[in-house]
Amino acid sequence: xxxxxxxxxxxxxKAADMVGRELVGFIPSVTINGDATTRAAKGDTIRSFxxxxxxxxxxxxxxxxxxxxxxxxxxxxxxxLDTYASVQIPWTGEDMKHVNNGNGFETIYGDQIRQAIRxxxxxxxxxxxxxAYKGASRAIGTAGTTPFATTHNDLASLRKILADNGCxxxxxxxxxxxxxxxxNMRNLTQLQKANEAGGTELLRQGTLLDLQGIMVKESAAxxxxxxxTGASYVTSGSTAAGVTDIxxxxxTGTVLAGDVVTFAADSTNKYVVNTGVTAPGTIxxxxxxxxxxxxxxxxxxxGSAYTPNMAFHRSAIELGIRAPAMPNGGDAAVDLMTVQDPxxxxxxxxxxxxxxxxxxxxxxxxYGSKAWKSNHIATLMG
Numbered sequence: 279x280x281x282x283x284x285x286x287x288x289x290x291x292k293a294a295d296m297v298g299r300e301l302v303g304f305i306p307s308v309t310i311n312g313d314a315t316t317r318a319a320k321g322d323t324i325r326s327f328x329x330x331x332x333x334x335x336x337x338x339x340x341x342x343x344x345x346x347x348x349x350x351x352x353x354x355x356x357x358x359l360d361t362y363a364s365v366q367i368p369w370t371g372e373d374m375k376h377v378n379n380g381n382g383f384e385t386i387y388g389d390q391i392r393q394a395i396r397x398x399x400x401x402x403x404x405x406x407x408x409x410a411y412k413g414a415s416r417a418i419g420t421a422g423t424t425p426f427a428t429t430h431n432d433l434a435s436l437r438k439i440l441a442d443n444g445c446x447x448x449x450x451x452x453x454x455x456x457x458x459x460x461x462n463m464r465n466l467t468q469l470q471k472a473n474e475a476g477g478t479e480l481l482r483q484g485t486l487l488d489l490q491g492i493m494v495k496e497s498a499a500x501x502x503x504x505x506x507t508g509a510s511y512v513t514s515g516s517t518a519a520g521v522t523d524i525x526x527x528x529x530t531g532t533v534l535a536g537d538v539v540t541f542a543a544d545s546t547n548k549y550v551v552n553t554g555v556t557a558p559g560t561i562x563x564x565x566x567x568x569x570x571x572x573x574x575x576x577x578x579x580x581g582s583a584y585t586p587n588m589a590f591h592r593s594a595i596e597l598g599i600r601a602p603a604m605p606n607g608g609d610a611a612v613d614l615m616t617v618q619d620p621x622x623x624x625x626x627x628x629x630x631x632x633x634x635x636x637x638x639x640x641x642x643x644x645y646g647s648k649a650w651k652s653n654h655i656a657t658l659m660g
Contacts, residue, residue, distance in 0.1 A: 308595040409648065415654075422583065511527070526559065541578055600645070627643065
């Protein structure tokens with residue numbers, strides 16, 4: 279196999295080190311399952327085992343016989359590597375000859391690799407953001423209003439949701455927000471004053487420091503969503519606290535995954551829909567589900583369009599990414615190279631193919647993401 283890519287390795291790694299023009303906040307904050315040595319096929323499944331909540335016994339009976347114990351059910355959750363990402367870069371011999379009379383093939387080729395990695399990275403970042411907002415538990419904030427206009431108190435409210443849900447507040451919780459929220463936070467006077475903020479990093483470098491035990495990051499992914507059109511839906515039957523599936527009747531329109539909904543019986547909580555409906559049917563709220571009893575025939579209201587800024591624990595969301603599967607003996611590629619993007623941690627494969635008086639370079643991967651623990655994901659509406 280010819281070392282086609284080896285001679286271009288310096289340009290490839292230089293290009294990989296220059297990605298990140300758009301802000302990436304979700305990818306480095308989730309669990310990355312990115313083995314650079316193992317390939318995967320589109321549609322491959324990754325499994326995870328989940329234990330259920332248990333009942334605490336309040337009594338015991340002394341005996342010479344050891345108790346049997348209470349049987350427990352272990353649930354299985356799956357994640358699928360369901361998306362193939364590829365950027366193909368064709369070059370003819372004449373093209374290479376022409377550009378070598380100017381800036382040179384290596385320089386332009388390196389720029390093309392940089393743009394390919396940048397594009398795939400942005401695509402994956404958006405995918406992880408979508409996984410996060412469709413898998414959240416509850417929400418705070420006002421739809422259509424950028425947070426942190428006057429205070430950073432919303433962080434304390436996000437922390438309360440996560441803490442009440444049992445999320446570990448162990449330094450691995452991130453708020454990934456858009457730059458509009460970032461502007462508001464940077465403009466907060468109390469964070470710019472060194473004597474109040476405890477440092478000059480924000481004032482001098484624009485660095486967003488951890489607040490309320492939450493790492494604060496920015497991302498280019500969060501944009502305004504279109505809310506579902508659901509109207510006049512009411513609940514069918516009484517829903518107990520802790521239940522996630524709620525049957526809706528009599529209404530019309532859509533309730534979409536990611537919609538923030540409220541119930542007439544609960545004026546406190548804004549619930550995030552994980553599985554929606556297009557007609558009367560059953561929606562699923564993010565765990566831990568209803569916080570109070572929701573009586574039968576209780577009205578549901580679908581919230582307005584909003585921008586989901588997301589707070590989550592690293593372990594709540596997993597991103598799986600691999601080089602695509604190859605047939606036995608390989609394909610027509612004359613050279614292959616695996617490159618890990620140092621900014622996001624993503625692993626890409628670069629392949630070189632030779633044709634008739636033409637070459638083609640491809641940057642590619644297969645990936646998928648999953649919200650394993652809705653309890654540990656909360657939405658800050660903007």
